[in-house]
Amino acid sequence: MQDTIYDHLIFDNSRTPDTYFFSIVRFSGDSTIRHVNHHLPVSNAHFFTPPNGLELTWCSKAGGHWQAEILVEYWRGRATALKGDTLSFWCYTPTPIPPEPLPLVWLEVHGEIRPFFHLRLAVKDLPVRQWTYIQIPLSAHFDVTFKQKDGPEITKVIFSQGNLSDETYTLYLDDIKIGNVPQNQPITPPTGFSVVGHDRHVELTWAKIADPAMQYVQIERAEAGQNFQPVGIQYPAYSRFVDYIGLPHRTVTYRLTAVNHAYQPSTPTATIQTTTRPMNDDELLTMVQEAHFRYYWDHAHPDAGLALECIPGDTDMIALGASGFGLMSLIVGAERGFISRSELAQNIQKVLRFLSTADRFHGVWPHFLDGRTGKTVPFFGDHDDGGDSVETAFMMQALLTLRQYFDRPIPEEQEIRATITHLWETTEWDWYRFPDDPNFLIWHWSPKLGWLINHPLIGWNEVMIVYLLAIASPTHPVPAEMFHNGWASQNERAQQYRSGWGQTTEGSLYNNGTEYYGIELPVGVGSGGPLFFTHYSFLGFDPRHKRDRYANYFDNNRRISLINYRHCVANPGGFVGYGENFWGLTASDDHTGYVPHDPQNDNGTITPTGALAAFPYTPIESMQALKHFYFDRGAELWDIYGFRDACNPTVGYVSNIFMGLNQAPIVGMIENHRTGLLWRLFMSNPEVQGMLDKIGFVPD
Numbered sequence: 001m002q003d004t005i006y007d008h009l010i011f012d013n014s015r016t017p018d019t020y021f022f023s024i025v026r027f028s029g030d031s032t033i034r035h036v037n038h039h040l041p042v043s044n045a046h047f048f049t050p051p052n053g054l055e056l057t058w059c060s061k062a063g064g065h066w067q068a069e070i071l072v073e074y075w076r077g078r079a080t081a082l083k084g085d086t087l088s089f090w091c092y093t094p095t096p097i098p099p100e101p102l103p104l105v106w107l108e109v110h111g112e113i114r115p116f117f118h119l120r121l122a123v124k125d126l127p128v129r130q131w132t133y134i135q136i137p138l139s140a141h142f143d144v145t146f147k148q149k150d151g152p153e154i155t156k157v158i159f160s161q162g163n164l165s166d167e168t169y170t171l172y173l174d175d176i177k178i179g180n181v182p183q184n185q186p187i188t189p190p191t192g193f194s195v196v197g198h199d200r201h202v203e204l205t206w207a208k209i210a211d212p213a214m215q216y217v218q219i220e221r222a223e224a225g226q227n228f229q230p231v232g233i234q235y236p237a238y239s240r241f242v243d244y245i246g247l248p249h250r251t252v253t254y255r256l257t258a259v260n261h262a263y264q265p266s267t268p269t270a271t272i273q274t275t276t277r278p279m280n281d282d283e284l285l286t287m288v289q290e291a292h293f294r295y296y297w298d299h300a301h302p303d304a305g306l307a308l309e310c311i312p313g314d315t316d317m318i319a320l321g322a323s324g325f326g327l328m329s330l331i332v333g334a335e336r337g338f339i340s341r342s343e344l345a346q347n348i349q350k351v352l353r354f355l356s357t358a359d360r361f362h363g364v365w366p367h368f369l370d371g372r373t374g375k376t377v378p379f380f381g382d383h384d385d386g387g388d389s390v391e392t393a394f395m396m397q398a399l400l401t402l403r404q405y406f407d408r409p410i411p412e413e414q415e416i417r418a419t420i421t422h423l424w425e426t427t428e429w430d431w432y433r434f435p436d437d438p439n440f441l442i443w444h445w446s447p448k449l450g451w452l453i454n455h456p457l458i459g460w461n462e463v464m465i466v467y468l469l470a471i472a473s474p475t476h477p478v479p480a481e482m483f484h485n486g487w488a489s490q491n492e493r494a495q496q497y498r499s500g501w502g503q504t505t506e507g508s509l510y511n512n513g514t515e516y517y518g519i520e521l522p523v524g525v526g527s528g529g530p531l532f533f534t535h536y537s538f539l540g541f542d543p544r545h546k547r548d549r550y551a552n553y554f555d556n557n558r559r560i561s562l563i564n565y566r567h568c569v570a571n572p573g574g575f576v577g578y579g580e581n582f583w584g585l586t587a588s589d590d591h592t593g594y595v596p597h598d599p600q601n602d603n604g605t606i607t608p609t610g611a612l613a614a615f616p617y618t619p620i621e622s623m624q625a626l627k628h629f630y631f632d633r634g635a636e637l638w639d640i641y642g643f644r645d646a647c648n649p650t651v652g653y654v655s656n657i658f659m660g661l662n663q664a665p666i667v668g669m670i671e672n673h674r675t676g677l678l679w680r681l682f683m684s685n686p687e688v689q690g691m692l693d694k695i696g697f698v699p700d
């Protein structure tokens with residue numbers, strides 16, 4: 001399942017204000033079309049849905065050709081089988097255009113370009129300087145059949161050269177959708193409207209709207225209470241909007257209207273005024289923590305109480321590890337007063353009921369669960385239908401932290417502690433040993449396919465916590481020697497594994513010792529790898545003041561963070577924007593897919609969680625990045641759940657999603673930097689000290 005709007009949407013607004021990344025412009029001969037780096041220009045002056053629209057400016061010459069492809073945006077889990085029988089969009093021309101030179105419209109359906117439709121057939125006399133709604137029935141013009149259960153899989157709409165003309169024409173396009181011809185149903189304005197001014201942005205909230213007649217909420221802003229201008233829209237899945245103004249000390253007034261599927265607005269709400277105000281560093285940290293916390297609180301799955309893989313995305317697919325990080329952020333939320341302790345306790349009871357009945361494989365949960373049923377979702381393919389020891393460890397790290405947080409002698413908290421202890425003690429870590437070499441823990445086990453995926457856990461990377469928990473288990477432990485003979489093994493398999501990932505033999509023996517950008521790295525592959533290696537296992541495990549026979553991991557993590565920082569400052573790839581306040585290479589969504597960025601695998605993508613979850617290691621460099629992301633890039637990056645997943649200014653890309661794996665480490669690691677809360681709670685588990693002793697950690 002996905003939110004209904006994404007069953008229809010091709011284009012509404014561009015997140016980048018100059019060019020639209022998800023478009024491709026081609027031209028030949030003497031024909032011309034305006035473009036920026038072969039993308040369509042974005043118009044911030046001409047739009048139907050605020051804040052922007054697309055500009056199509058062309059001249060069609062004999063022997064030449066032009067076309068503009070507008071792609072259906074893709075993200076993890078998005079179904080592109082759009083539902084409806086009509087292609088619709090809004091268009092606007094500043095000057096008269098005769099019918100003949102109007103463009104042709106094509107669709108790419110199931111990977112094939114479908115025969116064109118001449119726009120003149122939809123609109124014979126296009127009105128000048130007013131928005132016109134165009135509706136084109138699919139079956140009559142594009143030979144699109146509806147045999148598929150879910151509707152046609154449409155991946156592009158294409159505008160191309162129509163009849164020849166010596167003139168240059170401009171058509172602004174907006175709100176391109178596949179849908180059915182809408183009913184003009186009456187609609188009431190939103191209720192429960194409130195606004196809060198922050199440093200550079202205003203946050204607007206209202207009561208969630210369930211009325212199926214509503215298409216979106218339109219947000220309007222006025223200065224000095226006069227002359228309201230539309231600034232944005234929000235869909236029914238959300239009841240929150242961020243208006244990034246860019247300056248403190250600005251007094252602004254807002255009102256909302258609900259807009260139905262026929263684009264008719266309700267009456268507006270009453271108006272509310274607010275003023276943005278400068279925030280000190282402490283207030284900025286809290287603001288960032290609260291926004292990212294909301295991903296896991298406001299947008300948790302309603303039945304499971306756990307986190308979605310990405311937003312937008314599949315509305316029922318729970319990501320287990322991301323949910324573990326999210327539960328950590330909820331503890332921070334309760335401690336900082338974003339929610340109450342009893343609200344958190346009630347939610348955790350729901351979470352534990354879900355986790356207790358969800359699929360487990362020898363006590364180990366799968367990577368993804370259906371939030372409605374608790375059944376495994378084999379998102380990575382049919383073979384991924386069993387337990388995932390790494391995702392389970394990320395969840396267990398959080399559950400053990402919660403068990404220490406809920407320490408009061410009241411029935412509600414006693415029940416939480418008892419349920420977590422049961423889940424912990426029924427997790428069969430010792431089942432997840434690699435049959436070929438039982439020194440290694442293994443990532444997956446499937447009831448049908450056994451250990452087919454065959455992925456042993458070999459450090460150094462993000463999965464250290466699996467070994468720590470498996471060794472700490474009071475009921476299904478593995479020998480502590482596996483930390484040395486598996487995780488830190490120097491055997492041939494381990495060396496090959498490390499050099500395969502790192503594309504270098506540096507660090508293939510677990511120990512490294514090479515200097516990168518003037519910093520020696522004690523442990524790690526290549527120049528340390530993506531920054532999430534230093535975050536996921538360390539949300540709960542406190543690496544300070546201790547060392548094993550290889551490293552002090554706080555110091556090692558700090559070195560990895562500084563190498564990553566210095567790489568971005570040096571910027572050997574010459575990427576746009578890189579510098580001392582724009583850094584942080586780690587795994588994220590980017591313009592090519594989900595990529596584990598690091599100094600050796602750098603395509604110009606900066607991921608905010610890279611620098612911000614590094615706060616305990618690099619407080620000065622992380623604060624520089626936070627301020628730059630918010631003060632200078634906030635218009636593109638800052639939104640209702642904090643910073644968007646990633647951006648790449650070199651190619652003009654800003655991620656269209658927030659990611660479950662990346663939002664919460666920001667909350668938890670900023671808290672560990674500020675108060676050490678999660679570290680203190682996790683380390684207070686009685687099983688932890690024994691594990692440290694068995695592995696051979698000593699004070700440092």
Ligand code: CA
Pocket residue numbers: 012013014047048049050051052053174175
């Ligand atoms: Ca728009």
